[in-house]
Amino acid sequence: MxxxxxAMTVDGxxxxxxxxxxxxxxxxxxxxxxxxxxxxGLRSSAMRDLMAVTARPEIISxxxxxxxxxTFSPALLGSLMRTVAEEASARALQxxxxxxxxxVKACIVEVxxxxxxxxxxxxxxxxxxxxxxxxxxxRTLLDPGDVVIAEGPTYPGAVxxxxxxQADVRQIPTDDDGMRIDALExxxxxxxxxxxxxxxxxxxxxxxxxxxxxxxxxxxxxxVAIAREREVLILEDNPYGLLRYEGDPQxxxxxxDGGDYVIYLGTFSKxxxxxxxxxxxxxxxxxxxxxxxxxxGADLCSSTFGQHFVAAYFxxxxxxxxxxxxxxLYRRRRDAMLAALDEHLPxxxxxxxxxxxxxxxxxxxxxxxxTDLLARALREQVAFVPGRAAYLDxxxxxxLRLNFSGVTxxxxxxxxxxxxxxxxxQVAMYSTLTGLEPVRPVSRETGDSAGGxxxxxxxxxxxxxx
Amino acid sequence: MxxxxxAMTVDGxxxxxxxxxxxxxxxxxxxxxxxxxxxxGLRSSAMRDLMAVTARPEIISxxxxxxxxxTFSPALLGSLMRTVAEEASARALQxxxxxxxxxVKACIVEVxxxxxxxxxxxxxxxxxxxxxxxxxxxRTLLDPGDVVIAEGPTYPGAVxxxxxxQADVRQIPTDDDGMRIDALExxxxxxxxxxxxxxxxxxxxxxxxxxxxxxxxxxxxxxVAIAREREVLILEDNPYGLLRYEGDPQxxxxxxDGGDYVIYLGTFSKxxxxxxxxxxxxxxxxxxxxxxxxxxGADLCSSTFGQHFVAAYFxxxxxxxxxxxxxxLYRRRRDAMLAALDEHLPxxxxxxxxxxxxxxxxxxxxxxxxTDLLARALREQVAFVPGRAAYLDxxxxxxLRLNFSGVTxxxxxxxxxxxxxxxxxQVAMYSTLTGLEPVRPVSRETGDSAGGxxxxxxxxxxxxxx
Numbered sequence: 058m059x060x061x062x063x064a065m066t067v068d069g070x071x072x073x074x075x076x077x078x079x080x081x082x083x084x085x086x087x088x089x090x091x092x093x094x095x096x097x098g099l100r101s102s103a104m105r106d107l108m109a110v111t112a113r114p115e116i117i118s119x120x121x122x123x124x125x126x127x128t129f130s131p132a133l134l135g136s137l138m139r140t141v142a143e144e145a146s147a148r149a150l151q152x153x154x155x156x157x158x159x160x161v162k163a164c165i166v167e168v169x170x171x172x173x174x175x176x177x178x179x180x181x182x183x184x185x186x187x188x189x190x191x192x193x194x195x196r197t198l199l200d201p202g203d204v205v206i207a208e209g210p211t212y213p214g215a216v217x218x219x220x221x222x223q224a225d226v227r228q229i230p231t232d233d234d235g236m237r238i239d240a241l242e243x244x245x246x247x248x249x250x251x252x253x254x255x256x257x258x259x260x261x262x263x264x265x266x267x268x269x270x271x272x273x274x275x276x277x278x279x280x281v282a283i284a285r286e287r288e289v290l291i292l293e294d295n296p297y298g299l300l301r302y303e304g305d306p307q308x309x310x311x312x313x314d315g316g317d318y319v320i321y322l323g324t325f326s327k328x329x330x331x332x333x334x335x336x337x338x339x340x341x342x343x344x345x346x347x348x349x350x351x352x353x354g355a356d357l358c359s360s361t362f363g364q365h366f367v368a369a370y371f372x373x374x375x376x377x378x379x380x381x382x383x384x385x386l387y388r389r390r391r392d393a394m395l396a397a398l399d400e401h402l403p404x405x406x407x408x409x410x411x412x413x414x415x416x417x418x419x420x421x422x423x424x425x426x427x428t429d430l431l432a433r434a435l436r437e438q439v440a441f442v443p444g445r446a447a448y449l450d451x452x453x454x455x456x457l458r459l460n461f462s463g464v465t466x467x468x469x470x471x472x473x474x475x476x477x478x479x480x481x482x483q484v485a486m487y488s489t490l491t492g493l494e495p496v497r498p499v500s501r502e503t504g505d506s507a508g509g510x511x512x513x514x515x516x517x518x519x520x521x522x523x
Numbered sequence: 524m525x526x527x528x529x530a531m532t533v534d535g536x537x538x539x540x541x542x543x544x545x546x547x548x549x550x551x552x553x554x555x556x557x558x559x560x561x562x563x564g565l566r567s568s569a570m571r572d573l574m575a576v577t578a579r580p581e582i583i584s585x586x587x588x589x590x591x592x593x594t595f596s597p598a599l600l601g602s603l604m605r606t607v608a609e610e611a612s613a614r615a616l617q618x619x620x621x622x623x624x625x626x627v628k629a630c631i632v633e634v635x636x637x638x639x640x641x642x643x644x645x646x647x648x649x650x651x652x653x654x655x656x657x658x659x660x661x662r663t664l665l666d667p668g669d670v671v672i673a674e675g676p677t678y679p680g681a682v683x684x685x686x687x688x689q690a691d692v693r694q695i696p697t698d699d700d701g702m703r704i705d706a707l708e709x710x711x712x713x714x715x716x717x718x719x720x721x722x723x724x725x726x727x728x729x730x731x732x733x734x735x736x737x738x739x740x741x742x743x744x745x746x747v748a749i750a751r752e753r754e755v756l757i758l759e760d761n762p763y764g765l766l767r768y769e770g771d772p773q774x775x776x777x778x779x780d781g782g783d784y785v786i787y788l789g790t791f792s793k794x795x796x797x798x799x800x801x802x803x804x805x806x807x808x809x810x811x812x813x814x815x816x817x818x819x820g821a822d823l824c825s826s827t828f829g830q831h832f833v834a835a836y837f838x839x840x841x842x843x844x845x846x847x848x849x850x851x852l853y854r855r856r857r858d859a860m861l862a863a864l865d866e867h868l869p870x871x872x873x874x875x876x877x878x879x880x881x882x883x884x885x886x887x888x889x890x891x892x893x894t895d896l897l898a899r900a901l902r903e904q905v906a907f908v909p910g911r912a913a914y915l916d917x918x919x920x921x922x923l924r925l926n927f928s929g930v931t932x933x934x935x936x937x938x939x940x941x942x943x944x945x946x947x948x949q950v951a952m953y954s955t956l957t958g959l960e961p962v963r964p965v966s967r968e969t970g971d972s973a974g975g976x977x978x979x980x981x982x983x984x985x986x987x988x989x
Contacts, residue, residue, distance in 0.1 A: 123618060127612075134607075141604075150592035152587075333616070360799060
């Protein structure tokens with residue numbers, strides 16, 4: 058211990074008498090005055106907090122947004138990294154260009170081509186996952202109070218970025234065809250009257266997180282047309298487009314727009330690995346340049362170590378084959394979850410039937426609060442994301458998000474059974490207390506769905522008073 | 524190509540007549556109105572731009588801040604990743620907790636202990652390199668116009684973050700003992716008169732980037748005392764503390780302060796690999812919590828893939844032995860650069876003599892502009908960082924940063940020779956044009972240094988009129 062100890066009395070500046078150091082009690086008050094305004098109201102994402110709780114192995118977590126990384130061959134991981142070590146060790150361990158490695162951009166060009174998009178590698182910026190794109194876009198475009206349009210519900214992970222950059226977020230209602238463009242137009246007209254225009258429209262058009270719904274082609278065309286007409290940017294978040302279990306592929310907004318008003322976000326997280334923290338964006342060049350400068354400040358560059366792994370993987374393997382494995386697996390798990398929901402949730406609940414992606418969104422009767430329910434669920438060793446996490450205005454209180462990609466079929470069934478029992482008890486208790494049937498039960502045989510399969514009722518189209 | 528094409532005429536909202544899409548010419552003007560105020564004046568870091576230019580192998584780049592990653596055994600990289608693959612493949616490819624993996628926190632505790640710091644793993648946040656800490660601290664603490672104190676010169680990579688969060692940066696002059704605390708006190712007194720107080724004091728006390736100087740123990744104590752007295756936070760950036768080539772270790776500000784007012788930044792970039800993009804921070808708990816929320820928005824978590832590599836490395840290897848290799852290598856390169864500067868730079872130039880770290884900072888006569896000089900240097904296939912990159916107010920025009928860690932001794936000698944020739948020509952031209960000796964030449968034999976070795980004159984203590 059060659060280090061001198063800190064003086065126990067402190068010399069004040071300019072010869073003022075010293076005073077002893079303050080107590081080391083670390084109270085929020087001492088630092089409270091130092092925080093930026095942007096951190097007020099910033100709360101830890103419900104999802105991230107849940108992630109910590111649900112890391113315990115005894116919990117069946119339907120809360121995560123986790124791909125099943127156990128499907129990736131450990132032997133392949135080992136051999137790919139041996140290749141990286143032999144061919145590029147010093148480069149893989151070194152800093153890289155902010156925009157990303159050319160080899161990785163070539164992989165991205167391939168992935169985007171799979172959804173019929175053509176992109177010049179010079180128009181790409183490799184990022185720390187899709188999350189960083191959302192954050193950099195907010196950082197680059199938002200002054201405090203600027204309006205951002207988002208879907209309701211929206212990706213819970215976008216909330217900390219939107220709040221940090223003090224966005225005035227207007228959430229547009231959704232239905233089974235995605236964002237309701239009629240409601241968007243009403244909102245835009247209202248903003249016109251206020252003399253305001255949104256900085257960008259944030260959307261996950263395909264297999265939305267958390268809603269599970271997919272924007273129809275007609276709405277995609279209208280949305281792109283509105284963006285052009287009004288010169289408003291769209292941030293298209295497309296992590297799940299290739300995880301399609303049924304139905305025809307829809308063109309991305311970027312392919313419809315050609316890239317004039319669409320900032321596109323892609324990621325390796327769902328087709329390869331989220332642990333690499335590698336995603337990308339392509340945007341109109343002046344915006345891309347600003348995003349690049351933002352990234353220089355944020356982290357200099359994305360992990361070259363991970364980028365070399367991606368490049369080695371695409372060079373050695375058929376990434377589409379692995380994607381096919383994931384699609385087949387997640388399709389079975391989605392089907393398992395839909396079957397379990399049908400079996401275990403009381404007739405008062407409704408949920409979406411996603412044609413791809415990772416999530417099902419369920420709605421319980423209005424008198425149930427899913428945040429309260431979660432505490433109960435955790436005691437029963439099962440977790441979900443409460444719906445409020447997907448809204449910035451306190452809505453979503455009776456809704457919840459369920460993930461099926463990261464959980465075995467057995468755990469899906471057991472997890473949903475537990476949730477169903479808790480919900481059933483609450484519904485029964487409500488009935489007993491009020492002496493009322495809470496809502497008209499749906500016939501097991503016929504359902505009242507507008508075209509859904511059996512009781513799989515898209516909640517968005519189910520109209521209820523209140 | 525199953526995708527429908529975008530309509531060529533566009534339906535306007537609310538039934539307005541459509542109009543054809545605009546030209547796809549991507550002009551800055553179209554998007555200019557959309558950028559956040561914070562992006563005004565934001566420029567690409569000179570260092571990052573240089574990095575792109577100097578990636579060409581024919582260029583001898585003394586511009587980077589690169590460790591020599593070729594010293595890390597490729598075979599070891601391969602075998603460590605085989606271990607990761609065998610023992611933790613699915614976890615290494617998965618999302619992780621925002622605060623970082625416990626295994627990595629244990630490594631950080633070890634590294635910090637090496638500089639006599641004790642830290643509770645719960646007080647650590649694993650970040651995307653040290654850069655992300657700077658950025659998250661700015662994001663968490665700065666409202667537009669808030670004052671930040673920094674050294675002059677300061678780390679060029681901090682500039683994009685400081686500008687992005689609209690800091691009012693006051694740079695305090697430095698000398699061979701680091702930040703001049705008398706000048707700091709003057710600045711603080713001036714701020715008092717304005718009724719302002721800085722949000723934090725940003726400093727790299729040991730082997731500063733870019734200056735190469737190290738803060739004396741007395742100044743460290745005074746700085747920590749001032750922080751306590753005034754309840755001002757310090758951001759201590761310490762990437763190089765363990766890269767010490769001579770002299771006694773100095774206690775970190777964090778160890779002197781105990782962590783009440785010091786936010787500490789460490790990184791694996793210089794002791795292992797920057798390509799992993801892994802660093803860390805420890806801070807008073809209320810601040811750490813806010814930094815964590817900021818990181819959730821920024822990128823969810825740091826690369827678990829890279830974190831597993833770090834954990835495997837620390838488990839399998841003696842990291843201090845590798846550090847010892849780096850120290851021995853970089854010491855030789857520092858000595859080579861000092862010798863080359865002595866041989867090739869004209870007597871009008873002065874430079875620092877760092878006792879550790881990666882950089883030497885040189886000052887040329889005031890009539891030379893190192894930004895102009897760089898263009899000439901690049902034609903001669905050699906690069907450095909012009910001094911203006913290290914100031915926010917245009918100062919530093921006749922200064923430059925030279926890196927010795929990432930370049931062979933041979934290239935150091937040749938690179939400095941080329942720079943010396945260019946500088947010599949410019950000095951001679953100036954003499955010819957003005958008919959004057961530009962400054963009094965320093966005797967080769969005696970020097971006029973205040974205690975330096977031969978002509979190694981710490982420019983900070985050399986007083987010149989103007």
